[in-house]
Amino acid sequence: MNDLPVPHLVTGVRRETADTVSITLAPAGAEALEPFAPGQFAMVYAFGVGEIPVSVSRIGRRELVHTVRAVGAVSAALCALRPGARVGLRGPFGTGWELERARGRDVVVVAGGIGLAPLRPLVLAALDTRRAHGRLNLLIGARTREDLPYADQVRAWAHSHGALHCGATVDRPSPGWWGHVGLVTTLLNEARFVPENSTAYVCGPEVMIRATARDLLHRGVRADRIRVSLERNMRCATGHCGHCQLGGVLLCRDGPVIGWDRAASLLDVREL
Amino acid sequence: MTKNPAAGVLDRDGLSALVEVLIARGRTVIGPTVRDGAIVLAEITSADDLPFGWGTQVEAGRYRLVPRTDGAVFAHTAGPQSWKTFLHPPRERLWSAERAQDGTLSVTGDDSGQPSYAFLGVRPCDLRAITIQDRVLAGGRYPDQGYRERRTGAFLVAAECTEPGATCFCVSMGGGPAADSGFDLALTEVLDGAGHRFLVRSGSEAGQEILADLPHRPADAATRDAARVAVDEARDRMGRAMPPVDLRTLMGESLEADRWDDVAARCLTCGNCTMVCPTCFCTTTEEVTDLTGDHAERWQRWDSCFDVDFSHLHGGPVRASSRSRYRQWLTHKLSTWYEQFGSSGCVGCGRCVTWCPVGIDITEEARALHDERAGRLRHEQRKETEQ
Amino acid sequence: MTSATTLSxxxxxxxxxxxxxLAREVSFEAGTRVFEEGRRADRFWIIRTGTVLLDLHVPGRRAAVIESLGHGExxxxxxxxxxxxxxxxxxxLSPVRAWEFDAGTVRALCAQDAEFGRSIATWVGRVVAHRLQASRMRLLDLYAPYGSGSPA
Structure with a gap:
């Protein structure tokens, strides 16, 4: 259903950071949404407050997890929800990460801060299908350890020397920080991938996306194999409200995930 | 015109009968009327409501109603509204939501039923604008159901253009004053020694059916010829023209042009151009709650890319300068619309020129951008040959 | 794995x-101070394995860690x-293995052979430019929500 929000029950709430909360949602009635793909988003409706686009941060069989940062009225209302509360959901909308593009290639996932949220289901899917592609890297940048979402899971990933190479870096280390200090792109030095045969997935603040994509490109990753997730204001998610335009791209329809071959020239123009 | 066998001639009584027949079939008939010193589209109950004997004088930033001595009814140019007011209304309820005592949420759509419209006097430019909005709102993966119902239920009576205004430039946008398709009935007003009459052609079965109910006589050669001459002459009397270049490429190559600063110095970012534009479709949403807090409604209303909040992204607008907002509007209309919806977003109706409070002229801006690009290319060529 | 700033x-x-x-193989145990602010810079290293933290001494506080360097840097x-x-x-930060170079010897070689000197200067300049750029970006406090004020 894409016209009307389908009622969902909040079955779990987990505080990730000071301003970020993950809410687990299950259909409140018989009606359920179509399955989501990693990278896609839903319009989440907070009764009486409004509706915002939020990507899925975990895709269960019946349940969906959305990780929300309180930056506006609707997101603050969603962050304040308790188990048992109801929200409306429309979706799934937009393009996904499309893990199948990495078939037979090394995978480089680069996340900046809350940008890890939409990438988490991609990493989980890649771990589930590890034989389909080459080496798997997850590189995460955050402001501080306290601002790192899914900190326990990330730490476990970083310390397991298994199928996933996971590195994390912060701008400011606090006591007990176990990872690197510096910009997320420096983690690329230690990642295990052959640039010419890799697919990269990048999400985070736009400045971080630009810096990361340029670095990857410089190392030899093909522009169309660098997939980035972009953000603009969105009202309808169905391609009708005009808000999410970025040049010729309607981000709710042609994005949010697009190739760097298409994104690069758009992000170069100021105020586009 | 001769291709279509279902053609006839209506006199003024025939036009009255058309309105009566449409109303009798349960349609809400919308047509041009005179109100507040302008031609305003509104519900009409009889052909007498139509603007007989009124014409318009327009220029960039100027619109005046002027009386005509010939009694013509479709000799005016586009007013401040277009048919999107009815097909894609300024405010529309998307859904109602109730929160029960146990916290249960229920959401219901607005199934109050859509009016069955008949639009009388749709100009060829506006027919094309409706086709463009069809692609935006009813095409694609998620058709707007409300729009689709209103649109498919609407009966379109076109009025070919015989009196273009000074701000009209449809011919240079690949259109023209003739109505070729996309209508149920098309009228061409003829005023000559043989009287005030309308050549009428049907463009659909529904049109044919209505025509059969109207008192009319078969189309005679003289009326056909007079109609064709009037429309042909109108084609040569467009007040303005876009520069004859590929506008799509021009815009794509002009994103960093200096001209945007020039136009930004004049533009008030009032958004008038987007409101009067027959293809502009952008909307925003509002959440409305009642005092109990258990009933909420989601409303959609027209929005404008000239509004600073339009591009708001937690913290600030992406397009803060008026330069970037004017550029967004113009490049979307003439260029990126192709990528998004497969055509230009401009039909050359001239409304944005007429209703701009400071008289910014889209054709003049396009020409200035073209000149600037030409200068840039000349400069680059010179540098190349020098090297 | 290559980047503009790694030696290879x-x-x-x-x-x-x-x-x-000219390289000497060296290793440092975790916790070793490799060099101190204000002292003579008479050597440099290329890290092979492990992580080194760069820090700045702030009176009355723990040393502020500015950046960490790893493999190839x-x-x-x-x-x-x-x-x-x-x-x-x-x-x-961890046990570190590195190539160590005597600065005086490398500088002398640079002075002797202008072409070699230019290569070294370009390499070092590129590393400095890269770190400057990274620092500038971190200065933006990228990951904070815009307009959220200074972080606690």
């Missing part, structure tokens, strides 16, 4: 080989520019 891609093969002939550039004094301190 930053220097022409011939110059890389010449430089590497140049540790130390102050040796290349007068007055050859370390601007930051460096400490091994």
């Amino acid at each position: 891609s930053a220097l022409p093969v011939e110059h890389r080989d010449r430089l590497m002939r 140049l540790l130390g550039w102050s040796w290349h520019y007068a007055p050859y004094v370390w601007q930051l301190g460096a400490e091994a």
Whole structure:
């Protein structure tokens, strides 16, 4: 259903950071949404407050997890929800990460801060299908350890020397920080991938996306194999409200995930 | 015109009968009327409501109603509204939501039923604008159901253009004053020694059916010829023209042009151009709650890319300068619309020129951008040959 | 794995080989202070394994960690520019294996062979530019929500 929000029950709430909360949602009635793909988003409706686009941060069989940062009225209302509360959901909308593009290639996932949220289901899917592609890297940048979402899971990933190479870096280390200090792109030095045969997935603040994509490109990753997730204001998610335009791209329809071959020239123009 | 066998001639009584027949079939008939010193589209109950004997004088930033001595009814140019007011209304309820005592949420759509419209006097430019909005709102993966119902239920009576205004430039946008398709009935007003009459052609079965109910006589050669001459002459009397270049490429190559600063110095970012534009479709949403807090409604209303909040992204607008907002509007209309919806977003109706409070002229801006690009290319060529 | 600043891609093969002939293999245990702010910058390293933290001494506080350096990265550039004094301190976070170079010898070789000197200068300059750019980006406090004020 894409016209009307389908009622969902909040079955779990987990505080990730000071301003970020993950809410687990299950259909409140018989009606359920179509399955989501990693990278896609839903319009989440907070009764009486409004509706915002939020990507899925975990895709269960019946349940969906959305990780929300309180930056506006609707997101603050969603962050304040308790188990048992109801929200409306429309979706799934937009393009996904499309893990199948990495078939037979090394995978480089680069996340900046809350940008890890939409990438988490991609990493989980890649771990589930590890034989389909080459080496798997997850590189995460955050402001501080306290601002790192899914900190326990990330730490476990970083310390397991298994199928996933996971590195994390912060701008400011606090006591007990176990990872690197510096910009997320420096983690690329230690990642295990052959640039010419890799697919990269990048999400985070736009400045971080630009810096990361340029670095990857410089190392030899093909522009169309660098997939980035972009953000603009969105009202309808169905391609009708005009808000999410970025040049010729309607981000709710042609994005949010697009190739760097298409994104690069758009992000170069100021105020586009 | 001769291709279509279902053609006839209506006199003024025939036009009255058309309105009566449409109303009798349960349609809400919308047509041009005179109100507040302008031609305003509104519900009409009889052909007498139509603007007989009124014409318009327009220029960039100027619109005046002027009386005509010939009694013509479709000799005016586009007013401040277009048919999107009815097909894609300024405010529309998307859904109602109730929160029960146990916290249960229920959401219901607005199934109050859509009016069955008949639009009388749709100009060829506006027919094309409706086709463009069809692609935006009813095409694609998620058709707007409300729009689709209103649109498919609407009966379109076109009025070919015989009196273009000074701000009209449809011919240079690949259109023209003739109505070729996309209508149920098309009228061409003829005023000559043989009287005030309308050549009428049907463009659909529904049109044919209505025509059969109207008192009319078969189309005679003289009326056909007079109609064709009037429309042909109108084609040569467009007040303005876009520069004859590929506008799509021009815009794509002009994103960093200096001209945007020039136009930004004049533009008030009032958004008038987007409101009067027959293809502009952008909307925003509002959440409305009642005092109990258990009933909420989601409303959609027209929005404008000239509004600073339009591009708001937690913290600030992406397009803060008026330069970037004017550029967004113009490049979307003439260029990126192709990528998004497969055509230009401009039909050359001239409304944005007429209703701009400071008289910014889209054709003049396009020409200035073209000149600037030409200068840039000349400069680059010179540098190349020098090297 | 290559980048613009790691040795393997930053220097022409011939110059890389010449430089590497001057390398000494060294290792540091975790916690070793590799150099201190304000001291003479008479050596530099290329990290092979492990992590080194660059820090700045702040009175009354723990040393502020500015950046961490790892595999393939140049540790130390102050040796290349007068007055050859370390601007930051460096400490091994984990056991570190590295190639160590004597700054005086490399500088002398640079003076002797202008082409080699240019290669080294370009490499070091590129590392400095890269770190400057990264620092500038971090200065933006990118990950904070816009307009959220300064972080606690």
